[in-house]
Amino acid sequence: MANTVTPLSGFPERLPSQRIIEQQFLDTLREVFELHGFASINTRAVEPLDRLGGQGEDADKEIYGVSPVSGGGGNDPAMGLHFDLTVPFARYVLENAGKLTFPFRRYQIQPVWRGERPQRLRYREFIQADIDIVDTGKLPFHYEVELPLVVADAFSRLPVGEFRIHVNNRKIPEGFYRGLGIEDITIVLRIVDKLDKLPAAAVRDRLIEDAGLAAEHADACLALAQIQADDTSFADQVRALGVEHPVLDEGLAQLSAVMEAAAEHAPGLLLADLTIARGLDYYTGTVYEIRLAGEEGAPSVGGGGRYDALASDGKRTFPGVGISVGVTRLLGLLLDERGLTASRETPVAVLVAVNDEESRRDSMRVAAALRARGIPTLVAPKAAKFGKQIQFADRRGIPFVWFTGADGDQVKDIRSGEQVPVDAARWAPPAEDLRPSLVLPAARE
Amino acid sequence: MANTVTPLSGFPERLPSQRIIEQQFLDTLREVFELHGFASINTRAVEPLDRLGGQGEDADKEIYGVSPVSGGGGNDPAMGLHFDLTVPFARYVLENAGKLTFPFRRYQIQPVWRGERPQRLRYREFIQADIDIVDTGKLPFHYEVELPLVVADAFSRLPVGEFRIHVNNRKIPEGFYRGLGIEDITIVLRIVDKLDKLPAAAVRDRLIEDAGLAAEHADACLALAQIQADDTSFADQVRALGVEHPVLDEGLAQLSAVMEAAAEHAPGLLLADLTIARGLDYYTGTVYEIRLAGEEGAPSVGGGGRYDALASDGKRTFPGVGISVGVTRLLGLLLDERGLTASRETPVAVLVAVNDEESRRDSMRVAAALRARGIPTLVAPKAAKFGKQIQFADRRGIPFVWFTGADGDQVKDIRSGEQVPVDAARWAPPAEDLRPSLVLPAARE
Numbered sequence: 001m002a003n004t005v006t007p008l009s010g011f012p013e014r015l016p017s018q019r020i021i022e023q024q025f026l027d028t029l030r031e032v033f034e035l036h037g038f039a040s041i042n043t044r045a046v047e048p049l050d051r052l053g054g055q056g057e058d059a060d061k062e063i064y065g066v067s068p069v070s071g072g073g074g075n076d077p078a079m080g081l082h083f084d085l086t087v088p089f090a091r092y093v094l095e096n097a098g099k100l101t102f103p104f105r106r107y108q109i110q111p112v113w114r115g116e117r118p119q120r121l122r123y124r125e126f127i128q129a130d131i132d133i134v135d136t137g138k139l140p141f142h143y144e145v146e147l148p149l150v151v152a153d154a155f156s157r158l159p160v161g162e163f164r165i166h167v168n169n170r171k172i173p174e175g176f177y178r179g180l181g182i183e184d185i186t187i188v189l190r191i192v193d194k195l196d197k198l199p200a201a202a203v204r205d206r207l208i209e210d211a212g213l214a215a216e217h218a219d220a221c222l223a224l225a226q227i228q229a230d231d232t233s234f235a236d237q238v239r240a241l242g243v244e245h246p247v248l249d250e251g252l253a254q255l256s257a258v259m260e261a262a263a264e265h266a267p268g269l270l271l272a273d274l275t276i277a278r279g280l281d282y283y284t285g286t287v288y289e290i291r292l293a294g295e296e297g298a299p300s301v302g303g304g305g306r307y308d309a310l311a312s313d314g315k316r317t318f319p320g321v322g323i324s325v326g327v328t329r330l331l332g333l334l335l336d337e338r339g340l341t342a343s344r345e346t347p348v349a350v351l352v353a354v355n356d357e358e359s360r361r362d363s364m365r366v367a368a369a370l371r372a373r374g375i376p377t378l379v380a381p382k383a384a385k386f387g388k389q390i391q392f393a394d395r396r397g398i399p400f401v402w403f404t405g406a407d408g409d410q411v412k413d414i415r416s417g418e419q420v421p422v423d424a425a426r427w428a429p430p431a432e433d434l435r436p437s438l439v440l441p442a443a444r445e
Numbered sequence: 446m447a448n449t450v451t452p453l454s455g456f457p458e459r460l461p462s463q464r465i466i467e468q469q470f471l472d473t474l475r476e477v478f479e480l481h482g483f484a485s486i487n488t489r490a491v492e493p494l495d496r497l498g499g500q501g502e503d504a505d506k507e508i509y510g511v512s513p514v515s516g517g518g519g520n521d522p523a524m525g526l527h528f529d530l531t532v533p534f535a536r537y538v539l540e541n542a543g544k545l546t547f548p549f550r551r552y553q554i555q556p557v558w559r560g561e562r563p564q565r566l567r568y569r570e571f572i573q574a575d576i577d578i579v580d581t582g583k584l585p586f587h588y589e590v591e592l593p594l595v596v597a598d599a600f601s602r603l604p605v606g607e608f609r610i611h612v613n614n615r616k617i618p619e620g621f622y623r624g625l626g627i628e629d630i631t632i633v634l635r636i637v638d639k640l641d642k643l644p645a646a647a648v649r650d651r652l653i654e655d656a657g658l659a660a661e662h663a664d665a666c667l668a669l670a671q672i673q674a675d676d677t678s679f680a681d682q683v684r685a686l687g688v689e690h691p692v693l694d695e696g697l698a699q700l701s702a703v704m705e706a707a708a709e710h711a712p713g714l715l716l717a718d719l720t721i722a723r724g725l726d727y728y729t730g731t732v733y734e735i736r737l738a739g740e741e742g743a744p745s746v747g748g749g750g751r752y753d754a755l756a757s758d759g760k761r762t763f764p765g766v767g768i769s770v771g772v773t774r775l776l777g778l779l780l781d782e783r784g785l786t787a788s789r790e791t792p793v794a795v796l797v798a799v800n801d802e803e804s805r806r807d808s809m810r811v812a813a814a815l816r817a818r819g820i821p822t823l824v825a826p827k828a829a830k831f832g833k834q835i836q837f838a839d840r841r842g843i844p845f846v847w848f849t850g851a852d853g854d855q856v857k858d859i860r861s862g863e864q865v866p867v868d869a870a871r872w873a874p875p876a877e878d879l880r881p882s883l884v885l886p887a888a889r890e
Contacts, residue, residue: 005539005540008489008493008521011491013487014487015545019484020485022487035816035819035820036822036823037792037823038792039461039464039791040461040465041464042464043458044457044570045490045556045570062513063513064513065511065512065514066511069494069507076454081490095452101790103826111490146809261806345484348482360587361706364710375480376481381585395546396546
């Protein structure tokens, strides 16, 4: 075995204290997803390569192939690691359609792999947390209203600071362009999508030259793509541009419904944002993008939208709406860039000191009593001097040290130094000390 | 995209109701591991191939290689999917040794991959749940006593029926063989390990012919390998064979200490079992094997032992003790063979009915109030007839349906038919209905 160990670029791993943060994030996402009625599924890491190829907007993702080192594999198809959770979910729905109940609400929290060049907040292995609602035949619109509220509920419980879910609706630009008489909707959507990389003037030039738009139509498209509002007033701004089309009407009504529900259930968390263009050539209704305040230079921490066909088996088509949260990227921002830390590097709330090796059993008995009441407890590794045992707890952030004794037990809060007589059948730490807590550094000046 | 979908043999996937069982098992393992002071780590799925090769007893596992489909990969070493969690853990310890605090207690619950031919209870992708305690330099013996108690605590909380953790100690056969004057300990251990495949007479022949033992020494080795006891009386049985050696004394004392602690903390759950030979050529002290009662024909659902060198960086050596639980195999036994099921296929405890689409918001408000108090709640997908909405809940196993009304809300337990007036700010389902429960079919006659 080689003794040298070099980290692999793009495959982030966490120290135990950081992993505690990751677990709390994953727990919160799961808890909220379940509160909102999503059922968990897990799919295998590999898919046949022919299923991974040519999948919508992610067709250009670099795929990792998987094959037995010895060259075997028998009749198995060529396989690769999944690069997102949508492709395996589509396959899972087709494979199990007869056993699932629709509308099917699932969440899925798993790693995905992409053979891309690693760079800031882009990884080769990273965790995605997806929620989707799929139905057979026709998917009611109200799910497009509901989905961002689920994500808003989850993010509201995470120490991410201010965030907003930006929402748009494919039908707004599509109806608007049609109202202008534009025929090739897709090319215009793709050029407008460059607004985050190119200056507006350059985009305008391309709309005129590449898409053949009249100058005033190009200006109208750019004006549309600049509208933002935190309420339904975006619709008035669109109307003021003077374009009319039934598809535009439908899009404005749908986005207004999303904003109205958000005003009640998630006030201030949604932004009607007609500048969002990413995925508009793939999604067919509402689109979502999750952004942290103050991270304008960073890629979004999640997104999704409504699609007409997640999958089809030739007879049935499965439309749906979904949002994917980039958990590893979110943690990259919060841990590596904002300095989020955990109050300790272990789940342990109480260290039971050991007087001497002969009485280790007494300490084990105390630990068993505390664990039986749900208190994570550790027995000290050595019957060292008490100062050393306290230091052992201190180095790990364990808040309490327990001492057994012939004339009764005592527990010490090593932060305050306070020490009190206790009974292992009754004492519990304060609720806030039971689990590690997350600590954000004071706001940077 | 291909529309045909064929399951991949050896890559088990679960329906939502089965996944609920899997999640509850994983939750219980995690909870108990944390109660006992183990910290979570997750490692990347891939390791350099040269690190995966030649790793102790697993050297013959078929490895899945991983490489970018396009042929790129730059300066990255050739990589493969890990086939267990020990190899990545050893690498993680070396890579982060300066940042970890020792003794380091970690648990790790992740999938692993092996390119083997799938057969009953043997998979190509499966979840392992490992706990290990590693130290630098010297590892105190008491951890070998502690570790099986952690697993016994976890299994006692799972609906696995009767189980036992079989324990042996490498020092017992080693000391015994030395006491007989045998020099090549390893070859004898390996031949005795065949006892579960070959008749005793055949093993005896090989001990004489291949290992060169005198007939009475071969008989003594076989006698030793038949000793079992659920208390410390195994030591008397060994002594009665009349062999003496200091290493044998040490082994008997250690295994006795394990059995004594178990008598207090996990009565009836451990079996001193000198028939265990698997891994004795790799482990250096206590060895463990977890077995479900009535599954003598099945492979064990977990095991582990004490090892002198998890890893070494040339300067420091890291000894440890660990146990690995085969979660996917355990679930294969319980779900696929014993028929363990969940009471519902969704986390949802309450379905809020919808009177008409105009009042969907009222139903959403009720759902939000219930969720805010931790009750998984779903709003009905359509304002269908109430009978249909109740049927929707029934098909999924959702126990309660909530009706909103101008003259107050009511909730119906659709199992009993009982319907009572309720207030969304106060009502909660009985604790046993809040989460899906696990159901074992009545014992087979």
